[in-house]
Amino acid sequence: MDFTYLKSKIARLLNRSETARNQKRKAAEAKSFKENQQQEEAFDTRDLGTRMVPVDKIVGSVGRYHDFDDKFRLKHHVPHDRLQNIKKAIREGQPMPPVDLYQIKDEFYVLDGNHRVSAAKEMGYGAIDARIVEFIPSKNTLENILYREKAGFSEKTGLPYAIELTEVGQYAHLALQISKHRRFFEQVQGKRVSFENAALDWYKTIYLPLVGVIEKGCLINSFPERTIADLYAYISSHQWEKGLTRKYGTGIDQLIPKDMEDFRKKMSTKKDFEYPEMQREITAFVLMNVSAKKEHHIMEKLYALNEVREIHSVHGDVDILVKAVLTRDLLSSDAEIIGQFVSDRIRQIPGVISTQTLIPASSKIKKNECG
Secondary structure, three states: OOHHHHHHHHHHHHHHHHHHHHHHHHHOEOEEHHHHHHHHOEEEEEEEEEEEEEHHHEEEEOOOHHHEEOOOOEOOOOOOHHHHHHHHHHHOOOOOOOEEEEEEOOEEEEEEOHHHHHHHHHOOOOEEEEEEEEEEEOOOOHHHHHHHHHHHHHHHHOOOOOOOOOOOOHHHHHHHHHHHHHHHHHHHHOOOOOHHHHHHHHHHHHHHHHHHHHHHOOHHHHOOOOOHHHHHHHHHHHHHHOOOOOOOOOOHHHHOOOOHHHHHHHHOOOOHHHOOOOEEEEEEEEEEEEOOOOHHHHHHHHHOOOOEEEEEEOOOOOOEEEEEEEEEEOOOOHHHHHHHHHHHHHOOOOOEEEEEEEOOOOOEEOOOOOO
């Protein structure tokens, strides 16, 4: 074998091994603020003041990330005297000053107070008092655009509660609702109301009750990629902003009035367990023509469907009569749900020639539990 080739191959193997060691060492370190700042292009800042921060959200350091591992434990090569003194002071009940943190999205980096954070994590504290400067990511990814909208909404409203939306532009709809509620609130109070106070009242008397109705109806189960706030924004914007007329799903108007303040008034007298149900049971009868000598096979398939309650063999123009009980939410119509059931479940059975559906005039509330 050529000596030069062998030497080159050994060098490549050594470099690869060194790279792997560096990556492993880096993975075991606390995160670097500078690296994340460059990656997110986060250079504009805003002062968030002092607040409690969950310690599990503190993932790195501004200048001393080499001294701590990814669990924010002090590495062996760093003197531990200061850390031990801080832990001793905490056990003795001595007050600790707030740490200084930089925030990028949902992660925090220590500017000052690395040892206090390490001690808090090691001693099992859930949160720590911190002064926070947030760095706003400017890179135009969908995640960052949503984050900036959320940050702007939070800053404007001052709400201490997180509202998580996944669609760009929806925070503006919520801000518009708060502005309308503010004008109503000022008329009732007979004095000027701050946007922050209007936002808090909106959250408690409008947002939370509608979220409660949505949760009770288990609607989120039908939208696994969405959040409760997404469904709130969708329903409320259609009910209170767009004023659209609907041919289908009109039952929702009985639960959620077209006027936002009427909804607030309606829900103000109700407790959580009294929130209206968002689901209905529909009983439908499906008339079926089937291929000769396949009735028994088709009936077996029908009995396997959870929605089917009764099956009858009929002499004459119709071969089989099926009674099915379906569930729909108030955003849909009877016709949509039944049509989907017949198309996806019944007409897929081999031997079914044609179907007709009879829909009763009314449906009943379904008592349900989300699972």
